[in-house]
Amino acid sequence: xxxxxxxxxxxxxxxxxxxxxxxxxxxxxxxxxxxxxxxxxxxxxxxxxxxxxxxxxxxxxxxxxxxxxxxxxxxxxxxxxxxxxxxxxxxxxxxxxxxxxxxxxxxxxxxxx
Amino acid sequence: xxxxxxxxxxxxxxxxxxxxxxxxxxxxxxxxxxxxxxxxxxxxxxxxxxxxxxxxxxxxxxxxxxxxxxxxxxxxxxxxxxxxxxxxxxxxxxxxxxxxxxxxxxxxxxxxxxxxx
Numbered sequence: 001x002x003x004x005x006x007x008x009x010x011x012x013x014x015x016x017x018x019x020x021x022x023x024x025x026x027x028x029x030x031x032x033x034x035x036x037x038x039x040x041x042x043x044x045x046x047x048x049x050x051x052x053x054x055x056x057x058x059x060x061x062x063x064x065x066x067x068x069x070x071x072x073x074x075x076x077x078x079x080x081x082x083x084x085x086x087x088x089x090x091x092x093x094x095x096x097x098x099x100x101x102x103x104x105x106x107x108x109x110x111x112x113x
Numbered sequence: 114x115x116x117x118x119x120x121x122x123x124x125x126x127x128x129x130x131x132x133x134x135x136x137x138x139x140x141x142x143x144x145x146x147x148x149x150x151x152x153x154x155x156x157x158x159x160x161x162x163x164x165x166x167x168x169x170x171x172x173x174x175x176x177x178x179x180x181x182x183x184x185x186x187x188x189x190x191x192x193x194x195x196x197x198x199x200x201x202x203x204x205x206x207x208x209x210x211x212x213x214x215x216x217x218x219x220x221x222x223x224x225x226x227x228x229x230x
Contacts, residue, residue, distance in 0.1 A: 032216050043206050043221040044157070046114065051215045089156065091219075099210045099217035100147065103156045 002027040004092050006104025014112050019080050021107045023090035024072040030092040033066060033073045034101065038087045047088075048075070080111045115141050115211045119222035126197055127230055134192045134225045136207030142187035143209035147219070148180075151204040163190040163207075197229045 003026040013019050025033075031052035036044035050057045050064045050073065057064050061080075066073040073092075077084055087108050091101035116139040126132050136146055144165045149157040161182055162170040169182035179201075181193040194201050206224040210217040 034218065036221070041224070041226070043117075043119075043224040046218060046220065049218060053215070093216075099219065100159065100162070101219060105156050106154075108154075 002030060002092055002094070002102040004090060004102050004104045006090050006107060008107060009105065010108045010110070012110045012112065013080050015080060015082060017080055019077045019084070019109055019111075021075045021088055021090070021109070022072060023074070023092075023104050024070075025092040025102075026071065027092070027094060028068075028071065029094045032093045032099075032101075033064070034091050035062075035064060035075050036089045036091065038089065038106075040086075044089060077109075080109075082111050082113050085109055085111045115139075115209070115218075115220040117207065117209050117220050117222040119207060119225050121225060122223060123226040123228075125228045125230065128198050129196055131193055131195045132197055132227060134194075134205055134207075134227075136190045136192070136209075136222055138188045138209050141209075141211055143190075144187060145210060146184060146190040147208045147210075148182065148190075148192050149206045149208065151206060151224075157206065160192075165190075194227065197227070199229045202227055202229045 006023045034049035037047045038044045048064050061078045063076040087106045089106045090104040093101040118137045120135045146163040148160045160175045163182045163184040165184045171177045184190040208219045208221040
């Protein structure tokens with residue numbers, strides 16, 4: 001089955017800095033890669049996603065890049081703000097009607113004011 | 114985006130009692146919903162797939178008699194933790210897939226914190 005590795009487990013940055021979280025996956029059939037933000041005591045919230053026919057996608061301060069050859073994808077957050085502090089999960093899933101994602105272990109992002 | 118709600122948001126119960134958690138899709142129909150369990154500082158663990166009008170599919174190691182799932186309508190799935198014990202204390206989250214260009218996107222509920230005394 002699919003295996004998703006996520007690094008780092010903890011990331012501490014100063015407000016205004018950029019943050020990068022990286023994930024690798026094992027199943028070359030995976031073609032959908034969502035990123036979720038989970039604040040303390042809440043459910044995961046989809047913040048951005050990318051499909052395998054796209055190499056990069058951007059939404060304001062958040063961007064995701066995908067390298068299918070190397071089987072890795074990354075989340076980039078620019079101009080970080082304290083409210084970006086949360087746990088971020090990457091995930092991967094295959095097509096063909098299977099939409100159960102395999103999650104990474106999560107990255108705790110701490111943005112210091 | 115699609116909205117998934119859960120009720121209650123938190124519950125405290127005594128050991129040996131049963132607790133029911135509801136998951137609703139508010140603005141779309143969901144023939145399938147998923148139930149996850151999350152321990153502190155850990156990732157989401159898929160427990161089971163809930164299918165409208167049929168039996169749920171449980172992941173390996175999840176006791177189906179312990180965690181009863183019912184998907185009675187296209188907008189409601191329930192998870193009942195039977196004869197709860199302290200080790201069942203956890204954060205339970207449901208999700209539902211929504212069709213989007215090229216596939217499906219999972220939308221999660223806000224979660225239910227269960228504490229068993």
